Amino acid sequence: xxxxxxxxxxxxxxxxxxxxxxxxxxxxxxxxxxxxxxxxxxxxxxxxxxxxxxxxxxx
Numbered sequence: 001x002x003x004x005x006x007x008x009x010x011x012x013x014x015x016x017x018x019x020x021x022x023x024x025x026x027x028x029x030x031x032x033x034x035x036x037x038x039x040x041x042x043x044x045x046x047x048x049x050x051x052x053x054x055x056x057x058x059x
Contacts, residue, residue, distance in 0.1 A: 011017045023029040 011020050020029065
């Protein structure tokens with residue numbers, strides 16, 4: 001079974017992918033969760049935005 005970019009298992013064929021999408025839509029299977037790297041990146045972006053001066057933001 002192929003793996004997605006985050007290492008999650010994905011169906012190898014088109015029909016399997018369609019079945020997985022339908023199961024996610026119905027709620028039988030949970031969708032892929034976001035990684036901790038994304039959460040830390042968002043937190044870092046907010047911290048950086050807060051530390052910038054108003055003058056540097058307008059440039």
